[in-house]
Amino acid sequence: MNLGRTLATTGRVLTQIRHDPRTIALMLVVPSLLIGLMSWIFSDTDVFDQVGPAMLALFPFIIMFLVTSITTLRERRSGTLERLLSLPIGKLDFILGYTLAFGFLAIVQASIAVGFAVWVCGLTIDGSIWLLLAVALADAVLGTTLGVFASAFARTEFQVVQFMPALVFPQILLGGIFLPRDQLPDVLKAISDWLPLSHAIDALNAVARNDQDANYVGGELLIIGAFALGAVILGSITLRRKSA
Numbered sequence: 001m002n003l004g005r006t007l008a009t010t011g012r013v014l015t016q017i018r019h020d021p022r023t024i025a026l027m028l029v030v031p032s033l034l035i036g037l038m039s040w041i042f043s044d045t046d047v048f049d050q051v052g053p054a055m056l057a058l059f060p061f062i063i064m065f066l067v068t069s070i071t072t073l074r075e076r077r078s079g080t081l082e083r084l085l086s087l088p089i090g091k092l093d094f095i096l097g098y099t100l101a102f103g104f105l106a107i108v109q110a111s112i113a114v115g116f117a118v119w120v121c122g123l124t125i126d127g128s129i130w131l132l133l134a135v136a137l138a139d140a141v142l143g144t145t146l147g148v149f150a151s152a153f154a155r156t157e158f159q160v161v162q163f164m165p166a167l168v169f170p171q172i173l174l175g176g177i178f179l180p181r182d183q184l185p186d187v188l189k190a191i192s193d194w195l196p197l198s199h200a201i202d203a204l205n206a207v208a209r210n211d212q213d214a215n216y217v218g219g220e221l222l223i224i225g226a227f228a229l230g231a232v233i234l235g236s237i238t239l240r241r242k243s244a
Contacts, residue, residue, distance in 0.1 A: 009097025039121035053204035068147030106140035126210035171197035
């Protein structure tokens with residue numbers, strides 16, 4: 001790993017995205033619009049306060065997963081990755097560069113989404129808003145790293161979308177959005193414990209309801225970080241030079 005090459009990759013990716021307003025809007029605006037829609041749907045009930053924290057985990061996670069995986073895949077399909085790896089740059093430099101670039105965008109995205117949910121949509125937060133933001137940031141970065149990891153196995157954008165049912169949908173179903181995880185059948189509860197989105201949702205709910213201490217939330221953050229780091233390492237190992 002070379003820090004200079006990693007940062008150079010990060011800068012190149014951010015420069016490319018800066019000239020793509022549609023991608024910027026998708027990453028930074030759409031999650032807040034979806035959260036706002038949920039708030040509007042349940043405006044006359046207290047349902048939004050119950051599901052709002054989970055939405056802060058869900059929408060940024062999905063969008064960062066899709067954008068990151070497709071963008072990384074296009075680098076292979078266009079031959080950019082093959083040209084880059086002919087230079088003195090390693091796969092880990094490439095993966096970390098992309099992770100840092102999209103991780104920065106994930107931080108901006110999560111900050112906008114949290115601010116919009118709390119100060120515009122009126123999401124009730126009994127705990128620390130800063131701790132809520134920290135968990136939301138970690139969750140968005142997790143979506144980024146899993147997107148980079150998934151891109152290593154796909155050959156087309158369509159195949160990236162096919163990874164959604166395998167990598168994302170089970171986490172949504174078992175993450176505690178539709179039914180609290182402690183009410184799941186024992187086998188499904190055990191499976192959900194190994195899904196990173198479950199820990200992000202648990203941590204966001206804990207902060208919103210202020211029913212757990214900071215040590216619990218900190219432990220969940222460490223688990224999310226471990227999954228994100230593992231995705232980066234596996235992505236660098238499995239990354240191919242091209243899709244053909």
